Amino acid sequence: MSSASSTGGRRIWRLLLLFLLLALLAAAAAGAWLYQDYQRFTHAPLATDGQVRIIDIPRGQGFRGVVGQLQQQGVDGGVHELYWRALAWQHKATIQAGEYEVGPRLTPLTLLEKLARGQVIQHRFTLVEGWTVHELRLALAQDPVLVQTLAGVSENELLAQAGIDSMIEGASGQVSPEGLFLPETYHFTRGTTDAQLLRRAHDALRKALGDAWDARQAGLPLASPYEALVLASIIEKETGLPEERGEVAGVFVRRLKLGMRLQTDPTVIYGLGPDFSGPLLRRHLDADTPHNTYTRAGLPPTPIALPGRASIKAALDPAPGDTLYFVARGTGGHVFSRTLQEHNRAVAEYRRRMRGQ
Structure with a gap:
Protein backbone atom coordinates (compact mmCIF):
# COMPACT_ATOMS: atom_id res chain seq x y z
CA MET A 1 0.00 0.00 0.00
CA SER A 2 1.40 3.42 -0.92
CA SER A 3 1.95 6.13 1.64
CA ALA A 4 -0.56 8.32 -0.23
CA SER A 5 -3.31 5.71 0.16
CA SER A 6 -2.49 5.27 3.84
CA THR A 7 -2.60 9.01 4.44
CA GLY A 8 -5.94 9.29 2.59
CA GLY A 9 -7.44 6.50 4.67
CA ARG A 10 -6.41 8.12 7.92
CA ARG A 11 -7.87 11.42 6.73
CA ILE A 12 -11.22 9.72 5.98
CA TRP A 13 -11.26 8.09 9.40
CA ARG A 14 -10.50 11.38 11.07
CA LEU A 15 -13.32 13.01 9.12
CA LEU A 16 -15.66 10.23 10.09
CA LEU A 17 -14.66 10.51 13.75
CA LEU A 18 -15.08 14.28 13.61
CA PHE A 19 -18.49 13.92 12.01
CA LEU A 20 -19.48 11.36 14.63
CA LEU A 21 -18.24 13.62 17.42
CA LEU A 22 -20.13 16.58 15.99
CA ALA A 23 -23.24 14.42 15.65
CA LEU A 24 -22.92 13.32 19.28
CA LEU A 25 -22.40 16.90 20.40
CA ALA A 26 -25.44 17.98 18.38
CA ALA A 27 -27.52 15.17 19.84
CA ALA A 28 -26.35 16.07 23.34
CA ALA A 29 -27.19 19.73 22.74
CA ALA A 30 -30.59 18.79 21.33
CA GLY A 31 -31.20 16.48 24.28
CA ALA A 32 -30.20 19.19 26.73
CA TRP A 33 -32.49 21.66 24.97
CA LEU A 34 -35.37 19.18 24.96
CA TYR A 35 -34.83 18.44 28.65
CA GLN A 36 -34.79 22.15 29.53
CA ASP A 37 -37.86 22.77 27.36
CA TYR A 38 -39.64 19.83 28.99
CA GLN A 39 -38.77 21.19 32.44
CA ARG A 40 -39.98 24.63 31.39
CA PHE A 41 -43.25 23.12 30.17
CA THR A 42 -43.66 21.08 33.38
CA HIS A 43 -43.32 24.02 35.77
CA ALA A 44 -44.58 27.02 33.76
CA PRO A 45 -48.03 28.45 34.64
CA LEU A 46 -50.69 27.42 32.13
CA ALA A 47 -52.95 30.48 32.36
CA THR A 48 -50.73 33.51 32.07
CA ASP A 49 -53.59 36.03 31.85
CA GLY A 50 -54.83 35.33 35.39
CA GLN A 51 -58.18 33.93 34.22
CA VAL A 52 -59.79 30.71 35.45
CA GLY A 118 -60.06 13.56 40.76
CA GLN A 119 -60.20 16.98 42.44
CA VAL A 120 -63.28 17.98 40.50
CA ILE A 121 -65.32 21.16 40.95
CA GLN A 122 -67.80 20.93 43.82
CA HIS A 123 -71.04 22.82 43.15
CA ARG A 124 -73.38 23.80 45.98
CA PHE A 125 -77.12 23.76 46.50
CA THR A 126 -78.69 25.08 49.72
CA LEU A 127 -82.05 23.92 51.04
CA VAL A 128 -83.36 26.82 53.11
CA GLU A 129 -85.00 26.27 56.48
CA GLY A 130 -88.71 26.97 56.24
CA TRP A 131 -89.01 26.31 52.52
CA THR A 132 -92.00 24.29 51.38
CA VAL A 133 -91.51 21.47 48.90
CA HIS A 134 -93.07 23.75 46.29
CA GLU A 135 -90.37 26.37 46.91
CA LEU A 136 -87.67 23.69 46.97
CA ARG A 137 -88.71 22.36 43.58
CA LEU A 138 -88.71 25.84 42.07
CA ALA A 139 -85.13 26.33 43.27
CA LEU A 140 -84.05 22.92 41.98
CA ALA A 141 -85.50 23.66 38.56
CA GLN A 142 -83.52 26.90 38.35
CA ASP A 143 -80.16 25.33 39.21
CA PRO A 144 -77.96 25.52 36.07
CA VAL A 145 -75.81 22.49 36.91
CA LEU A 146 -78.16 19.81 38.26
CA VAL A 147 -79.53 17.39 35.69
CA GLN A 148 -83.29 17.88 35.69
CA THR A 149 -85.26 14.63 35.86
CA LEU A 150 -88.30 15.63 37.93
CA ALA A 151 -89.86 18.33 35.76
CA GLY A 152 -93.58 17.75 35.43
CA VAL A 153 -93.68 15.18 38.22
CA SER A 154 -96.53 15.85 40.66
CA GLU A 155 -95.89 16.13 44.39
CA ASN A 156 -97.81 12.88 44.93
CA GLU A 157 -95.36 11.10 42.62
CA LEU A 158 -92.23 12.96 43.71
CA LEU A 159 -90.93 10.47 46.28
CA ALA A 160 -91.38 7.48 43.98
CA GLN A 161 -89.82 9.25 41.00
CA ALA A 162 -86.88 10.35 43.14
CA GLY A 163 -86.31 6.77 44.27
CA ILE A 164 -87.23 7.44 47.91
CA ASP A 165 -88.98 4.43 49.42
CA SER A 166 -87.91 4.71 53.07
CA MET A 167 -90.55 6.49 55.10
CA ILE A 168 -90.50 8.18 58.49
CA GLU A 169 -91.91 6.08 61.34
CA GLY A 170 -95.45 7.17 62.07
CA ALA A 171 -96.29 8.40 58.58
CA SER A 172 -99.34 6.69 57.12
CA GLY A 173 -101.22 6.52 53.87
CA GLN A 174 -99.92 8.36 50.83
CA VAL A 175 -97.07 10.29 52.41
CA SER A 176 -96.60 13.91 51.41
CA PRO A 177 -93.01 14.89 50.53
CA GLU A 178 -93.43 18.00 52.69
CA GLY A 179 -90.78 18.28 55.38
CA LEU A 180 -88.88 15.16 54.30
CA PHE A 181 -85.65 16.90 53.23
CA LEU A 182 -83.09 18.39 55.61
CA PRO A 183 -82.20 22.05 55.02
CA GLU A 184 -78.42 22.14 54.53
CA THR A 185 -75.86 23.08 51.90
CA TYR A 186 -75.10 20.07 49.72
CA HIS A 187 -72.00 19.79 47.53
CA PHE A 188 -72.27 17.90 44.27
CA THR A 189 -70.42 17.37 41.00
CA ARG A 190 -71.61 18.06 37.48
CA GLY A 191 -73.80 15.24 36.27
CA THR A 192 -75.68 14.90 39.56
CA THR A 193 -79.46 14.76 39.12
CA ASP A 194 -82.11 16.60 41.11
CA ALA A 195 -83.39 13.20 42.27
CA GLN A 196 -79.97 12.21 43.62
CA LEU A 197 -79.71 15.43 45.59
CA LEU A 198 -83.20 14.91 47.06
CA ARG A 199 -82.26 11.40 48.13
CA ARG A 200 -79.23 12.75 49.97
CA ALA A 201 -81.35 15.42 51.67
CA HIS A 202 -83.94 12.81 52.68
CA ASP A 203 -81.29 10.48 54.11
CA ALA A 204 -79.84 13.40 56.08
CA LEU A 205 -83.31 14.23 57.44
CA ARG A 206 -83.92 10.66 58.55
CA LYS A 207 -80.56 10.61 60.35
CA ALA A 208 -81.09 13.98 62.09
CA LEU A 209 -84.66 13.12 63.11
CA GLY A 210 -83.69 9.65 64.31
CA ASP A 211 -80.87 10.98 66.48
CA ALA A 212 -83.12 13.67 68.00
CA TRP A 213 -85.93 11.16 68.60
CA ASP A 214 -83.58 8.81 70.43
CA ALA A 215 -82.50 11.69 72.72
CA ARG A 216 -86.03 13.11 73.24
CA GLN A 217 -87.48 14.28 76.53
CA ALA A 218 -89.66 11.87 78.41
CA GLY A 219 -93.41 12.44 78.46
CA LEU A 220 -93.81 14.32 75.20
CA PRO A 221 -97.27 14.18 73.59
CA LEU A 222 -95.75 12.87 70.35
CA ALA A 223 -96.46 9.31 69.27
CA SER A 224 -93.84 8.99 66.51
CA PRO A 225 -90.88 10.64 64.80
CA TYR A 226 -93.26 11.81 62.06
CA GLU A 227 -95.38 13.72 64.58
CA ALA A 228 -92.17 15.29 65.88
CA LEU A 229 -91.34 16.34 62.31
CA VAL A 230 -94.78 17.93 61.91
CA LEU A 231 -94.33 19.89 65.13
CA ALA A 232 -90.78 20.89 64.15
CA SER A 233 -92.07 22.35 60.88
CA ILE A 234 -94.56 24.53 62.79
CA ILE A 235 -91.82 25.70 65.14
CA GLU A 236 -89.66 26.53 62.11
CA LYS A 237 -92.35 28.80 60.65
CA GLU A 238 -93.31 30.41 63.96
CA THR A 239 -89.82 31.19 65.28
CA GLY A 240 -88.91 34.86 65.01
CA LEU A 241 -85.55 34.61 66.76
CA PRO A 242 -83.33 31.49 66.99
CA GLU A 243 -83.18 31.73 70.77
CA GLU A 244 -86.99 31.48 70.96
CA ARG A 245 -87.25 28.01 69.41
CA GLY A 246 -87.26 26.18 72.73
CA GLU A 247 -89.93 28.41 74.25
CA VAL A 248 -92.13 28.27 71.13
CA ALA A 249 -91.82 24.48 71.25
CA GLY A 250 -92.74 24.51 74.95
CA VAL A 251 -95.97 26.43 74.25
CA PHE A 252 -97.08 23.93 71.60
CA VAL A 253 -96.14 20.88 73.68
CA ARG A 254 -98.10 22.19 76.68
CA ARG A 255 -101.12 22.95 74.47
CA LEU A 256 -101.04 19.42 73.05
CA LYS A 257 -100.87 17.95 76.55
CA LEU A 258 -103.87 20.04 77.67
CA GLY A 259 -105.90 19.27 74.55
CA MET A 260 -105.88 22.92 73.45
CA ARG A 261 -105.89 23.72 69.76
CA LEU A 262 -102.54 24.96 68.50
CA GLN A 263 -104.12 27.96 66.73
CA THR A 264 -101.02 28.81 64.71
CA ASP A 265 -101.30 30.99 61.61
CA PRO A 266 -98.64 29.26 59.46
CA THR A 267 -100.71 26.06 59.39
CA VAL A 268 -103.71 28.02 58.13
CA ILE A 269 -101.61 29.69 55.44
CA TYR A 270 -100.21 26.33 54.34
CA GLY A 271 -103.71 24.89 54.07
CA LEU A 272 -104.76 27.77 51.80
CA GLY A 273 -102.17 26.66 49.22
CA PRO A 274 -99.05 28.15 47.58
CA ASP A 275 -101.05 30.80 45.72
CA PHE A 276 -102.15 32.54 48.93
CA SER A 277 -100.28 35.82 49.38
CA GLY A 278 -102.11 37.37 52.36
CA PRO A 279 -103.08 39.22 54.37
CA LEU A 280 -104.52 36.55 56.67
CA LEU A 281 -108.09 37.50 57.62
CA ARG A 282 -110.69 36.18 60.05
CA ARG A 283 -112.46 34.35 57.24
CA HIS A 284 -109.25 32.49 56.48
CA LEU A 285 -108.97 31.37 60.10
CA ASP A 286 -112.53 30.08 59.95
CA ALA A 287 -112.06 28.24 56.63
CA ASP A 288 -111.66 24.60 57.56
CA THR A 289 -108.82 22.64 55.94
CA PRO A 290 -106.92 19.58 57.23
CA HIS A 291 -104.09 21.95 58.24
CA ASN A 292 -106.20 24.60 59.99
CA THR A 293 -105.24 24.36 63.66
CA TYR A 294 -107.93 26.90 64.58
CA THR A 295 -110.73 24.60 63.41
CA ARG A 296 -109.08 21.25 64.18
CA ALA A 297 -107.43 19.86 67.30
CA GLY A 298 -104.02 18.26 67.47
CA LEU A 299 -101.27 18.33 64.89
CA PRO A 300 -101.96 18.80 61.18
CA PRO A 301 -101.61 15.65 59.04
CA THR A 302 -98.27 16.60 57.46
CA PRO A 303 -95.40 19.01 58.02
CA ILE A 304 -95.93 22.50 56.62
CA ALA A 305 -92.29 23.25 55.70
CA LEU A 306 -88.73 21.94 55.86
CA PRO A 307 -87.60 22.14 59.50
CA GLY A 308 -83.90 22.56 60.25
CA ARG A 309 -81.88 20.69 62.85
CA ALA A 310 -82.51 23.35 65.52
CA SER A 311 -86.29 23.15 65.14
CA ILE A 312 -86.23 19.34 65.21
CA LYS A 313 -84.21 19.46 68.41
CA ALA A 314 -86.57 22.05 69.92
CA ALA A 315 -89.62 19.89 69.17
CA LEU A 316 -88.08 16.98 71.05
CA ASP A 317 -86.36 18.97 73.77
CA PRO A 318 -88.67 21.96 74.46
CA ALA A 319 -87.82 24.57 77.08
CA PRO A 320 -89.60 24.21 80.42
CA GLY A 321 -92.16 26.82 81.47
CA ASP A 322 -95.85 27.56 81.90
CA THR A 323 -96.64 29.89 78.97
CA LEU A 324 -99.50 28.90 76.65
CA TYR A 325 -99.69 31.85 74.27
CA PHE A 326 -97.41 34.07 72.20
CA VAL A 327 -97.83 36.93 69.78
CA ALA A 328 -95.37 38.85 67.62
CA ARG A 329 -93.91 42.02 69.11
CA GLY A 330 -93.88 43.76 65.76
CA THR A 331 -90.23 44.63 66.33
CA GLY A 332 -88.84 41.09 66.25
CA GLY A 333 -89.50 38.12 68.48
CA HIS A 334 -92.61 37.33 70.49
CA VAL A 335 -94.35 38.16 73.75
CA PHE A 336 -95.10 34.95 75.69
CA SER A 337 -98.04 34.81 78.11
CA ARG A 338 -99.31 32.37 80.73
CA THR A 339 -102.98 33.37 80.67
CA LEU A 340 -105.47 34.39 78.04
CA GLN A 341 -105.88 37.76 79.76
CA GLU A 342 -102.15 38.48 79.49
CA HIS A 343 -102.21 37.32 75.89
CA ASN A 344 -105.12 39.57 74.95
CA ARG A 345 -103.25 42.58 76.35
CA ALA A 346 -100.18 41.63 74.29
CA VAL A 347 -102.34 41.24 71.17
CA ALA A 348 -103.91 44.68 71.75
CA GLU A 349 -100.44 46.20 72.13
CA TYR A 350 -99.30 44.52 68.93
CA ARG A 351 -102.30 45.91 67.03
CA ARG A 352 -101.70 49.42 68.34
CA ARG A 353 -98.09 49.21 67.22
CA MET A 354 -99.10 48.00 63.77
CA ARG A 355 -101.62 50.85 63.38
CA GLY A 356 -98.92 53.29 64.41
CA GLN A 357 -96.63 51.99 61.70
Missing part, protein backbone atom coordinates in the same frame (compact mmCIF):
# COMPACT_ATOMS: atom_id res chain seq x y z
CA ARG A 53 -60.82 28.14 32.84
CA ILE A 54 -63.14 25.14 33.16
CA ILE A 55 -62.56 21.82 31.40
CA ASP A 56 -65.01 18.91 31.50
CA ILE A 57 -63.42 15.50 30.88
CA PRO A 58 -65.90 12.76 29.96
CA ARG A 59 -65.25 9.14 30.84
CA GLY A 60 -62.82 7.42 28.49
CA GLN A 61 -61.30 10.61 27.08
CA GLY A 62 -57.55 10.32 26.47
CA PHE A 63 -54.74 12.83 26.47
CA ARG A 64 -55.52 14.01 22.96
CA GLY A 65 -59.00 15.09 24.02
CA VAL A 66 -57.72 16.71 27.22
CA VAL A 67 -54.99 18.60 25.36
CA GLY A 68 -57.58 19.58 22.76
CA GLN A 69 -59.74 21.16 25.46
CA LEU A 70 -56.74 22.98 26.89
CA GLN A 71 -55.84 24.24 23.42
CA GLN A 72 -59.37 25.56 22.95
CA GLN A 73 -59.04 27.37 26.27
CA GLY A 74 -55.61 28.71 25.31
CA VAL A 75 -53.84 26.98 28.21
CA ASP A 76 -52.23 23.88 26.67
CA GLY A 77 -48.67 24.94 27.49
CA GLY A 78 -47.92 25.59 23.83
CA VAL A 79 -46.51 22.10 23.17
CA HIS A 80 -47.39 18.80 21.52
CA GLU A 81 -49.36 16.24 23.51
CA LEU A 82 -46.17 14.14 23.61
CA TYR A 83 -44.97 16.27 26.52
CA TRP A 84 -48.23 15.59 28.37
CA ARG A 85 -47.87 11.86 27.72
CA ALA A 86 -44.27 11.93 28.94
CA LEU A 87 -45.33 13.80 32.07
CA ALA A 88 -48.11 11.27 32.79
CA TRP A 89 -45.74 8.36 32.21
CA GLN A 90 -43.10 9.92 34.47
CA HIS A 91 -45.59 10.32 37.34
CA LYS A 92 -47.65 7.18 36.59
CA ALA A 93 -50.80 9.34 36.46
CA THR A 94 -54.23 8.25 35.22
CA ILE A 95 -56.72 10.99 34.41
CA GLN A 96 -60.08 10.88 36.22
CA ALA A 97 -63.25 12.04 34.48
CA GLY A 98 -65.01 15.16 35.74
CA GLU A 99 -65.19 18.94 35.68
CA TYR A 100 -62.01 20.77 36.64
CA GLU A 101 -60.97 24.33 37.30
CA VAL A 102 -57.73 25.44 35.67
CA GLY A 103 -56.53 28.36 37.77
CA PRO A 104 -53.83 30.90 36.87
CA ARG A 105 -51.23 29.30 39.14
CA LEU A 106 -51.57 25.75 37.87
CA THR A 107 -48.66 24.22 35.99
CA PRO A 108 -48.91 21.11 33.79
CA LEU A 109 -47.50 19.09 36.69
CA THR A 110 -49.95 20.40 39.31
CA LEU A 111 -52.84 20.14 36.82
CA LEU A 112 -51.94 16.54 36.07
CA GLU A 113 -51.84 15.78 39.80
CA LYS A 114 -55.27 17.39 40.14
CA LEU A 115 -56.67 15.30 37.26
CA ALA A 116 -55.15 12.11 38.67
CA ARG A 117 -56.62 12.74 42.14
